[in-house]
Amino acid sequence: MKIDPRHLEILAAIVDNGGLTEGAEALGKSQPSISRTLSQLESRIGAPLFHPGRRPLKATELGLSLAAQGRSVLEATRVAGQIVDRYRTGHTGLVRVAGTPVFMDGVVAGIIARFQQHMPDVLVEQSYGYADALIDRLRNATLDLAIIPLQQGQVPDDLRFQPILPGLNVIACRNGHPLLRRKSITLSDISQYSWIAPPTNSPLYRDLQRALAKIGAKDFRINFSGGSLASVVSILAGSDSLTVLPYSVVFEMKNQNQISALTLEIGHPDRMLGVLSKETPDKNPAGERFKSFVISQFESLSRRINQHRQEQLWR
Amino acid sequence: MKIDPRHLEILAAIVDNGGLTEGAEALGKSQPSISRTLSQLESRIGAPLFHPGRRPLKATELGLSLAAQGRSVLEATRVAGQIVDRYRTGHTGLVRVAGTPVFMDGVVAGIIARFQQHMPDVLVEQSYGYADALIDRLRNATLDLAIIPLQQGQVPDDLRFQPILPGLNVIACRNGHPLLRRKSITLSDISQYSWIAPPTNSPLYRDLQRALAKIGAKDFRINFSGGSLASVVSILAGSDSLTVLPYSVVFEMKNQNQISALTLEIGHPDRMLGVLSKETPDKNPAGERFKSFVISQFESLSRRINQHRQEQLWR
DNA sequence: CATCTATATAACATCATGTTATGAAAATAG
């Protein structure tokens, strides 16, 4: 015999709360509703679930057995409700985030780590890519958030770009690099060192070219190209090579005492690092929560960077 | 958020059976019904439970979590249905049975033991009483079955009496009693032994009086009165006293080699031992099952008694 | 690309569930 699980819930509520009135209260329903459901259930089963005429209500053996099952149903729905609530408040779910490799490794990875300390049940799925590909993925809903440098004019109408940091690049070198001891750096100082180049299709590579053009270096040696941030940093730290990195990345890595930035103006690209997402986001509470966390973390990073630069100026 | 347990059941069925169609089949409902319930649930939750557009259907993480709860609901309702089914088929429940003390102890207790070997989950609540009290209890539904000796004329209209055994009484004595060696027994043989009397308000006591009157004994000594069957038998076995017992009781006890019956005609009361119950029984499947078991056991007892008596005649 | 199969939608009937108002009965107090 198939029994409606809601009837079992109601039975459990009556038994566990000691009466129709209390049971109805506990379920947030009216007492007559509960009363009728109970009679209905009893007549279907063909046996009393409570000893008739006795008050306070005392369940029969059968009533008690069924109430035990009702308790189990109640617990399952409670847990289910909790799962949904956690999902809707973004405490659970899946966030798919992507960005340019160097930013993801150098800055965003740390932000994700901090996010997961608060939201351990959110699964963050990270991947890499550049603007065009990520815009496609945002559009076909295989990505929730892109963290990329972008020019304001490049932002499509159906997407929303929230800029965070100016696209500030620096020349990076190992800690203790000879150039760091110079008060002022000339082109000839630089030209004796070779360069580590980012992947040629990356914005950073174009930045490198632009930076070198700006400071007048026509002829430069590249002794390493491609590779993720970790390899770049390793090579940088173990040699006197130079490279171009976003300042934020160098800033975040300064605790590790491996690399530093030359105080040489190389001109900023006309871009902002920012968060790109759908104008009308698909409902993904965890994604929304992650997005605002990322933005707040970037704001905090931005403040720390500005503060640091001011301190540098004071010297 | 409160979630309908039936929706969880449906979700679990879809996930576990690999599709809407199969899930609908498993639940015995139509596919469109399931389909709509699913969309409803998804729109209420505000998130897809299945990855859209992929066939075969693949549940999201959220969908899987909720389906797990649905499985638990499904299991609870399954168990509940089973509990009800067992109740309705009389495999579970409560049977309240009562009867005259000597019969209950001497015959019915054994029947109950055999019943419980087949139906271990039926709780049998046994009590003692005589006709009037038991009739009252049957009427106010505090008793399911009375097993008592009754005259046909005494049966109330609202009750049903199913006679089983004739009210045959015998004079009982210990095994090896001197009287058992006599070919024929006279009044003076008997009068030298004293009597064990049942409780004075019992039918058996009146039977004793009638029996003694029948055989002409006006003056008899009673050296024990009251007590349950167990004490009566103990005293009987340890002395040369006599008493009156239903033949069926003595018959059932003959394996124990403690007591025997004198082959002395003492006249039967105008009663039948039988099963008394409501004409229109309150729905108690276990009670019905027990009742028919009792009747069949009595019939078997009746056959064995008759067979035994025939064998005695042949000697 | 055509066909097949599975899912979604439409339209409709009905039953269960919810409500409030009120009656009946058991328990409790005086």
Next chain:
DNA sequence: CTATTTTCATAACATGATGTTATATAGATG
């Protein structure tokens, strides 16, 4: 024992969910 209070049952009605069949649509498959 009677009066009061509490608790459960019933009535009457509105509505929403669930079920049905028929049919359209969209992935999957050859």
